[in-house]
Amino acid sequence: MGELGINGDVQLKGMLNAPPRPILTALTELKASALVDDPCFPQFIEKATGRNGRTKKTFGRPQADQDRLFQAQYEHIEGTSCNDCPTKWESKRIARDTSEPETHYGIIASGNCVIKHAATRDRLGAKTGALCFEMESSGLMMDFPCKLIRGICDYSDSHKNDKWQGYAALSAAAYAKELLGNVAVAQIAQERLVVEVCKDLKKEIKTIRDISKGTQAGIESIQSAQYLKHIQEWLLPSDISINFNAALEARQEGGMLLVSPKRVIL
Ligand SMILES: [Zn+2]
Numbered sequence: 001m002g003e004l005g006i007n008g009d010v011q012l013k014g015m016l017n018a019p020p021r022p023i024l025t026a027l028t029e030l031k032a033s034a035l036v037d038d039p040c041f042p043q044f045i046e047k048a049t050g051r052n053g054r055t056k057k058t059f060g061r062p063q064a065d066q067d068r069l070f071q072a073q074y075e076h077i078e079g080t081s082c083n084d085c086p087t088k089w090e091s092k093r094i095a096r097d098t099s100e101p102e103t104h105y106g107i108i109a110s111g112n113c114v115i116k117h118a119a120t121r122d123r124l125g126a127k128t129g130a131l132c133f134e135m136e137s138s139g140l141m142m143d144f145p146c147k148l149i150r151g152i153c154d155y156s157d158s159h160k161n162d163k164w165q166g167y168a169a170l171s172a173a174a175y176a177k178e179l180l181g182n183v184a185v186a187q188i189a190q191e192r193l194v195v196e197v198c199k200d201l202k203k204e205i206k207t208i209r210d211i212s213k214g215t216q217a218g219i220e221s222i223q224s225a226q227y228l229k230h231i232q233e234w235l236l237p238s239d240i241s242i243n244f245n246a247a248l249e250a251r252q253e254g255g256m257l258l259v260s261p262k263r264v265i266l
Pocket of ligand 1: 075076077081082083085158159
């Protein structure tokens with residue numbers, strides 16, 4: 001979790017709390033079984049998109065020629081599509097054996113802004129080791145135990161568009177379904193419910209608000225006391241003795257004290 005400063009430097013703010021043990025155990029088993037067995041989530045994707053024409057249109061896999069990665073130095077010129085971006089600037093990649101989503105495990109960088117600049121993407125990737133970038137999970141706070149699963153839908157460069165968003169979202173949901181299907185129910189029963197965690201968070205937020213209110217009231221009290229003192233000084237008659245003593249100090253023996261152009265005191 002981090003923030004991107006004005007000068008482009010990233011400031012790391014922390015990381016998400018570790019997920020519950022049953023989720024970690026299920027994840028380890030899923031990774032191990034993927035070495036010898038086909039995963040189930042591609043079937044979930046196929047079933048979901050095949051439900052009707054609308055689901056296919058919204059969540060279906062775009063054509064392979066819509067997956068275009070350009071070299072970092074080539075910036076998108078204009079328009080919502082890359083139809084005018086020449087193929088000569090595309091990065092050469094080895095073709096995949098399958099069109100199923102590839103699963104990656106590693107760091108997901110969550111920040112306060114969208115990354116859509118290839119050079120920034122590469123720099124942040126080198127600094128944080130992140131495989132991808134996102135914004136939404138920064139709201140989950142650091143003390144909420146969770147595991148982040150994201151579908152990658154673009155290359156965080158200036159060619160970024162929303163063509164792959166539906167398919168990426170469905171892929172992440174399908175993987176989450178398979179992961180949850182591997183979680184041992186008995187272990188889950190021993191974990192705290194989300195609602196309990198949220199209750200604790202709510203209490204902590206209320207305490208912080210109460211402290212904040214008390215501090216604010218204290219500041220206002222000090223400010224009004226100072227304001228009242230200024231009013232009193234302004235309204236009260238001046239101290240005659242102060243003026244008299246000042247006049248005594250200023251006078252000269254046998255001389256004159258000029259008060260105004262027309263009046264003199266001897
Ligand atoms: Zn483009």
